[in-house]
Amino acid sequence: AQSVTQLGSHVSVSEGALVLLRCNYSSSVPPYLFWYVQYPNQGLQLLLKYTTGATLVKGINGFEAEFKKSETSFHLTKPSAHMSDAAEYFCAVSVGLGGKLIFGQGTELSVKP
Amino acid sequence: AAGVIQSPRHLIKEKRETATLKCYPIPRHDTVYWYQQGPGQDPQFLISFYEKMQSDKGSIPDRFSAQQFSDYHSELNMSSLELGDSALYFCASSAGKEETQYFGPGTRLLVL
Numbered sequence: 001a002q003s004v005t006q007l008g009s010h011v012s013v014s015e016g017a018l019v020l021l022r023c024n025y026s027s028s029v030p031p032y033l034f035w036y037v038q039y040p041n042q043g044l045q046l047l048l049k050y051t052t053g054a055t056l057v058k059g060i061n062g063f064e065a066e067f068k069k070s071e072t073s074f075h076l077t078k079p080s081a082h083m084s085d086a087a088e089y090f091c092a093v094s095v096g097l098g099g100k101l102i103f104g105q106g107t108e109l110s111v112k113p
Numbered sequence: 114a115a116g117v118i119q120s121p122r123h124l125i126k127e128k129r130e131t132a133t134l135k136c137y138p139i140p141r142h143d144t145v146y147w148y149q150q151g152p153g154q155d156p157q158f159l160i161s162f163y164e165k166m167q168s169d170k171g172s173i174p175d176r177f178s179a180q181q182f183s184d185y186h187s188e189l190n191m192s193s194l195e196l197g198d199s200a201l202y203f204c205a206s207s208a209g210k211e212e213t214q215y216f217g218p219g220t221r222l223l224v225l
Contacts, residue, residue, distance in 0.1 A: 036216070043117075043203060044156070044216040090155060098144060098207060100169055101214060103155040 002027045002093045006104035014112045019078040021107045023091030026072065032094035033074045035065055039087045050074060086111045115139055117206050117217035125223045126194050134189040134220045138206030145187040146214055147179060150201040162187060194224045
């Protein structure tokens with residue numbers, strides 16, 4: 001069975017600092033992995049995804065993530081945080097192509113001026 | 114670009130009432146997913162449809178039912194509402210068996 005664990009329910013960084021949000025997954029088959037962002041009272045917006053091929057994937061708003069099979073990880077990073085990055089971030093794994101998404105518990109990112 | 118449309122955006126119901134949530138997928142998307150997000154929780158998969166047929170089922174209560182219509186829009190029907198049904202309900206759509214799901218803005222349901 002697939003599952004996702006996000007380490008840290010809340011992460012706080014200073015503006016301009018590195019953002020690192022951790023995600024580990026468990027999957028019995030090659031996973032499809034996603035990061036979504038949710039701003040207050042809004043829906044889920046896709047940041048980036050890994051399906052096959054290059055293990056370093058770049059997304060919107062300067063975010064990127066690296067798929068590491070040996071570590072079963074898919075951590076999200078951004079070199080320099082902006083105030084506008086403050087939001088809830090969800091890592092998710094897809095159960096097969098076109099299958100349901102299983103989400104992690106979410107990480108709330110705060111950005112201090 | 115057109116996005117997933119959900120209606121209504123907000124809904125207030127009393128216990129034991131019924132509610133119908135609607136989802137209009139992105140044009141040419143034939144797969145619809147429903148998720149429930151409780152307060153402070155991660156989204157939980159409820160049910161999905163592909164080409165108007167149920168394709169997968171998650172932790173959806175028997176009091177809930179859903180269907181996808183010929184124009185690919187979907188409706189989630191919720192009966193005998195309970196306080197615990199208060200949540201944000203998301204619909205997502207994708208094209209065929211594509212891996213990316215695009216989410217709507219959600220319907221916030223409050224059961225009093």
